Amino acid sequence: MNFSSLLIIVLIVLAGAYFLGRNRARAISHQGMRMHSLPNQYGTLMALWTGVPALILLVAWQLLETPIINHLLIAKLPAAMQAAEPAIIELTISKVYNLAASAGINADPSLTPAVEHLIALNERTLLLNSGMALSLCLICLVVTYKRISPNLRARVEMEKIVNALLLASSGVAVLTTIGILASVLLEAWMFFQIVNPLDFLFGTSWSPQVALRADQAGSSGSFGAVPLFAGTVLISLIAMIIAVPIGLMSAIYLSEYASSNVRKYAKPALEVLAGIPTVVYGFFAALTVAPLIRTLGADLGLDVSSESALAAGLVMGIMIIPFVSSLSDDVINAVPQSLRDGSFGLGATKNETIRQVVIPAALPGIVGAIMLAVSRAIGETMIVAMAAGLAANLTANPLDSVTTVTVQIVTLLVGDQEFDSPKTLAAFALGLVLFLTTLILNFVALKIVQKYREQYD
Amino acid sequence: MNDTNSMKLIENHKTTGEPFSKDVKISARNVDVFYGEKQAIYDASLDIGKNEVIALIGPSGCGKSTFLRTLNRMNDTIDICRVKGDILLDNENIYGAHVDTVPLRARVGMVFQKPNPFPKSIYDNVAYGPRIHGLAQSRVELDEIVEKSLKRAGLWNEVKDRLHAPGTGLSGGQQQRLCIARTIAVDPEVILMDEPCSALDPIATAKIEELIDELREKYTIAIVTHSMQQAARVSQRTAYFHLGQLVEVNPTEKVFTKPEHKLTEAYITGRFG
Structure with a gap:
């Protein structure tokens, strides 16, 4: 049996x-x-x-x-x-x-x-x-x-058992998180035995090639992760510059101005954007947007690399629009009509009502939506891998090619690897940094939301 | 008395009593209101005099709130709502082709059933209207308007030390007085009140009623209420609505002591809710 x-x-x-x-x-x-x-x-x-x-x-x-x-x-x-x-x-x-x-x-x-x-x-x-x-x-x-x-007392006893089962289920999620954190921490710890954490966090040169044999010349590998962080920040920033205004404005249009007919078709259409696989966005970025930017730049006399942060950021921004717009639309709709009536009743225009009453009332939710979009942008891998390149340049120029933390994690772990070389272990250190960053972001978002809740509920 | 009986009583009804007044602020003539196919108000004609408080009473769904909302075109925010007939404010048709709702609503303010302070500080709630209408030239002037409005709404002493605390942190009665302060900060000519006390406790209600009586010196007030005692306490004239018909308009005392119409009598003696 x-x-x-x-x-x-x-x-x-x-x-x-x-x-x-x-x-x-x-x-x-x-x-x-x-x-x-x-x-x-x-x-x-x-x-x-x-x-x-x-x-x-x-x-x-x-x-x-x-x-x-x-x-x-x-x-x-x-x-x-x-x-x-x-x-x-x-x-x-x-x-x-x-x-x-x-x-x-x-x-x-x-x-x-x-x-x-x-x-x-x-x-x-x-x-x-x-x-x-x-x-x-x-x-x-x-x-x-x-x-x-x-x-x-069967009901009482039954409820106690069910209670325990529910507790155990939620324990699974927490334990999994702890498990993941522990495994990443362990590998990262091994990495930091070989590479000084300060060199990793503040070094400006990223070149993770390590000699395979002891007598091989050159390439002892340098693990300064600053170019990766900078690249991540640059691309996320470009993405947010695109996604936040467009997403927010389309949310305002959909919830406040659009007739119910327009809304019925426009909202799902916008949400389709969220369903497109990121690889497809990657094609679009690498094969359509990047050459376009390059040609445009050349016409203006600018030197644009064929894989640019701008192309990746733009396309990532488009991908994130539905996150911002759909969630913001929901929170804006949840603002009670009585607040709008109160404002209209004072002779406010629609514009004034939206800017000064509806948006402030919906702000906690909107901040939450934006934070979610930021975590999504930081964690995005495929578009960047295809459109922004792998070169770890430390630059603030969006026309240059850059690389991000996630892309490097992927390149470090793809193929056959030995799991005791700093090259492979570096991926875990990067993963740890990424994990902590999103954790802090979520924490901050939660605090912001709570602050406004207390004030306005 | 059931609906079929009462329907017979108001078939081809002409409003009884004295719907018209001499010193007119708002005059409504032959007003019909439709929600889509459904008619909510039938041919209502009513004058609201200067510096009077008129109470609109009637059973739930009788159209009194709808009528009130036609007076500053708040019904415009409802897509399916249509209004026919004329409503004149100082002899000017507010449903005319060139009338803008923004200055209209600044002249005819509104206080709602549920207190609806904005998610802003007490100060900003009151300053909201003056700011959007550009009523104050300087910060000092704005401060004065805010103080004056809060004083007139009887809220100043309770909030003067925490003007920058959120308005939503006040109690229900204070919130409603804040909404009244917010409305009078724009310096309107008419204030419409849609059951302003229905969400408040008796003490807060008494305060608001007192306030309404004081406000009458300066403003024209139309108030919808479910409480007949309230109508009797605060108003000079009372209009009774039933199933979309304006049944009777008379001086308040007369409505509550010697109503002319059978339906009014049935309502004030509590035969329908």
Whole structure:
């Protein structure tokens, strides 16, 4: 019996427990007793008690099985092998697993005891596992069934269990974040063992090529990330200069001026922009906008590189417009009509009403929308990779080619890499910086929104 | 009394009582209002005299608020609303082709059912109107207007130390008086009030009623109310609306003691809500 069929059996027992519990509760109440809770609440309680402990056991078993078995196997290996390096032991263990799976062929007699032990263990654990899960299931079922009585506060108990389940679910999200942060931190820490953090944060030269052999000439790699930060900021800034005014103004048009017919078609049309894959924006930026800017620049006598921050920023700005406009449109619509009426009632024009009453009232939401757009701009990779280039120039000139943090992370990790070279580890350090930046941005956005909330609600 | 009965009573109805006055500020003649296909007001003619408080009463959905909102064209903000007939402010038709709603609403201000202070400071709420109409030449002048308006609305003593705190932080009654201050800061000639006390507690209501009585010296006021006691306390004339018809207009005392029309009598004695 494998894991999935076991799971199905537990679920069937669980469903059975529900009906059993409900019917017992009904039967008791038919005898004229006054039950504390409704019959289906007794049923749910039965199902929860039957299912949850068994499922927890199954999951825990899955997590713990491999390390325990490995530990037991190592004991069966030849003594010489046990003294070897951890990496070699690991390799041998996986060999044992392979041999156990393809029974009969054994090239290495010294491993035979381990292989046989593994096969035996596998049989035993399966039996043990399913036996334990099912008996836990049944024990809980019987115990809960016995407990059903008019005095059992099934609803209260059920709500407590559900509460715990909800808590566990939200815990998963938090734990995942912590896990991601921990893994990035660990790798970044290794990077900072090799490269001085100050050189990384404040160095102005980025050239992550590292010599593959010790005797290779040149390229010891320099990891000054300032050009990347500058490139990210430059491109995001261009994008926001495009997206914020256009997005905001289209939101104002859609919510305040457009007739319901125009709005019905214009809003989804605008939101289509958000559905276009960023790679397609990348084509557009690299093949249409960048050459256009180059030609335009040449006509004006400017020297424009064929991959420019301006092209990437422009197209990214267009991509972000729907974020700003759609969210702002929603918040502007949420401003109560009574505020507009109050302003009109004083003889204000539509323009004055929008500028001085509606927009200030919607400001927290608009700031939130813009912050979301900024995080999106900072995290965007594809458009920049295709249109802005990979050259880490430290420049404020939008006509030059620049590169961003995300693009460098991608280029550092693409292809076969050794995971102990600073080149690869640099990606994690960059990731950490990116993570912290967006974290701070979100935090600031939240504070701004709260400040205005307190004032105006 | 049910709707079918009352409908018979107002079929081809001519307003009873004294809808017209001598010293006229606003005069409405043969006003019909439509929301799309549905007619909300039928042929209403009514004068509002200078420096009087006129109360518009009637059961819910009778058209009294709609009528009030036609007086400064607030109904323009509703797409499907159409108004027929003439409304003259100082003998000038406010629905004329060349009339701009902006100066009109500066002359005919409005206070709404729910207090709706702007998300600004108390000072900026009051200064909003004078600023957009360019009524003050200097900061000092603006300060004076704000102070005068808040004093006239009876709010000055409560807020003079926190003029720059948000207006939304005031209590409901204070907010409504702030909205009145905001309205009188523009120095209108007429103030329309749409159930200004319905969201307030009795003490705040009493304050506003007192204020309305004082404001009468300077302004013409039309007030929609659901409270008959309030109509009796603050107004000189009362107009009773029913199912879109202007049933009866008479001096307030007469309406509440010897109503001419059966429907008015039924309403003030509480036979419909």
